Every structure is written in structure tokens, then in C-alpha cells.
Amino acid sequence: MNQDISPAALRQAIRTGEFTGNTSGYSPGFVQCNLAILPADWANDFLRFCQANPKPCPLVATSNAPGDVGLPLLGDIDIRTDVPSYRVFRDGQLSEEVPDISDYWRDDLVIFALGCSFSFEEALLADGLNVRNVSEGVNVPMYRTDISCAPAGPFSGEMVVSMRPFKAADAIRAIQICTRFPSVHGAPIHMGDPGLIGIDNLELPDYGDAVHIAEDELPVFWACGVTPQVALEKARPPFAITHSPGHMLVTDLRNSQLAVM
Known part of the structure; x- marks a missing residue:
């Protein structure tokens, strides 16, 4: 499928099952979002967790009311069908991974759409930087760290990070570019020795795919x-749904609308 496809056309392809892959590089120029869906009686604590941890959990939009399946701010969206792959959690444990959550939907569920680093990749590419997961055609590598998030109610845990390799001068440029996009994670939180943030082996990401790193x-x-x-694993809500890592909600919101000039 052509990566320049419009967000609406991509979501339609996802709804019909024509597209099921990771969304990195697709619909350039448009915001992609991570997803968390929780029962209403857990939603306020999760909102406070996002507010206390804006780097890993930058909130872009929420549903207007429990049970709503749309996110009007982000486009003509049916959250039950418009993400390529979902994860269903029960009591904090991953129970299944599915391409559609229509059969799982409940009237008490609240949607949280969170900024995704795939959005700032466009700006890095436009500046001539080599975004390795895009050039190699794989999902970005993601790792669990030992960096503690600020707790909120039952929600706590360690930060997950995504990684892209750059030469030193390009890394500095990447920091400058991403600082303009706080709504999609902003500037990097670390560069260099992965052991300093609790990562043992870059060749074995916890999520996504390993990429080549030159000397x-x-x-x-x-x-x-x-x-x-x-955080869901730690809090153990009886039921929750997320996106599968790398399989994002692609919205009609333009990345430029989130940039801070």
C-alpha cells in the first residue's frame, strides 16, 4: 500500500482488514496516536497519570462521554475498528490481541488518544535525517527502562522508550526538531549508554524490531x-484495551497543528 495514503483512506483499509501492519511512515503529515481505553471508574486516575507524566503520555484527545466510539477532534473515527491491532487486558494481564474490538465494546468505556513518536518522524525526515526504522521498513524498537513514572492512584510503573540511532551532530539536530513537538513526546530523554536507563541489550527490544546501529x-x-x-500491568484494572505497539490510530489532525514554534 502506498504510504502517502490519506488518513481517512488508511482507516477505511484498516476497517475492512485490507491493512493490518504497523503504521510508521504512513499518511505523512498527520498525527498518529497511542491508545488506552478504560472503564469510566478508572478513567479519572488514568487521566491524572497522563497529566503527571506528559513525556510518555501526552494526551491529545479523549472521548466526550463514556461509551462514545468517536473522537470528533481527530476525524471520522470508529475506535472499535480503526486501529490495525488491539491488545485486550484483563486484571492487568494481556489476554488477547485482535484486529477489531466491536465484540469487546462496553457502554462504560472511555478513550484516551496519546501522542506518538511516529508523528515527529516526518519532521526528522524532512530535515534529511535517516530515521532507521523507516529506512529499514520495520517497527521502531521499544524498550522497558528503570525510569519510574510519577504515580497517580493505582497507576505507576517504569517508562518505555523508543530508540533511533544517529551520528552525534544529527542527534543534536533531532533534539532541536523534536523539542517543537511536546504533544508527541518532545525531545529525547536520553542518548548514549542504554545501561544508564536500565536497558541491557539493544538487539533485543521488548516491543518492535531491532535496527542497525553503526559504530x-x-x-x-x-x-x-x-x-x-x-502502568496497566501494575494497576490491574479488570478490563482495558490498548493499541498493539507500532499499530497506531492515524488521525486527520496535522502534525503542524501540534508544533510549538
Whole structure:
């Protein structure tokens, strides 16, 4: 499928099952979102967790009321069908991974759409930087760290990060570019020795795919929207739904609308 496809056309392809892959590089120019869906009686604490941890959990939109399946701010969306792959959690444990959550939907569910690093990749590419997961055609590597998030109610846990390698000068440029996009994780949180943030082996990501790192390149780490999945494991709500890592909600909101000039 052509990666320049419009967000609406991509969501339609996802609804029909024509597209089931990871969304990195698709619909350039448009915001992609991580997803967390929780029962209403857990929603306020999760909202406070996002507010306390804006780097890994930058909130872009929420549903207007429990049970709503749309996110009007982000486009003509049916959250039950418009993400390529979902994860269903029961009591904090991953129970299944499915391409459609229509049969799982409940009238008490609240949607949280969180900013995704795939959105700022466009700006990096436009500046001539080599975004390795895009050039290699794989999902971005993501790792659990030992960086503690600020707790809120039952929600806590360690931050997940995504990694892209750059030469030193390009890493500095990437920091400058991403600082303009706080709503999609903003500037990196670490670069260099992964052991300093609790990562043992870059060749074995916890989520996504490993990418090549040249000898003259530094690994650069951004806070990642998979972090809420770790928080769900800790909080153990009876039921929750997220996106599968790398399989995002692609919206009609333009990345430029989130940039801070």
C-alpha cells in the first residue's frame, strides 16, 4: 500500500482488514496516536497519570462521554475498528490481541488518544535525517527502562522508550526538531549508554524490531506511548484495551497543528 495514503483512506483499509501492519511512515503529515481505553471508574486516575507524566503520555484527545466510539477532534473515527491491532487486558494481564474490538465494546468505556513518536518522524525526515526504522521498513524498537513514572492512584510503573540511532551532530539536530513537538513526546530523554536507563541489550527490544546501529552512531531514546501498558500491568484494572505497539490510530489532525514554534 502506498504510504502517502490519506488518513481517512488508511482507516477505511484498516476497517475492512485490507491493512493490518504497523503504521510508521504512513499518511505523512498527520498525527498518529497511542491508545488506552478504560472503564469510566478508572478513567479519572488514568487521566491524572497522563497529566503527571506528559513525556510518555501526552494526551491529545479523549472521548466526550463514556461509551462514545468517536473522537470528533481527530476525524471520522470508529475506535472499535480503526486501529490495525488491539491488545485486550484483563486484571492487568494481556489476554488477547485482535484486529477489531466491536465484540469487546462496553457502554462504560472511555478513550484516551496519546501522542506518538511516529508523528515527529516526518519532521526528522524532512530535515534529511535517516530515521532507521523507516529506512529499514520495520517497527521502531521499544524498550522497558528503570525510569519510574510519577504515580497517580493505582497507576505507576517504569517508562518505555523508543530508540533511533544517529551520528552525534544529527542527534543534536533531532533534539532541536523534536523539542517543537511536546504533544508527541518532545525531545529525547536520553542518548548514549542504554545501561544508564536500565536497558541491557539493544538487539533485543521488548516491543518492535531491532535496527542497525553503526559504530559512529549514538542510540537516542524518546519517551514512548507504550508506557501506559506497563502502568496497566501494575494497576490491574479488570478490563482495558490498548493499541498493539507500532499499530497506531492515524488521525486527520496535522502534525503542524501540534508544533510549538
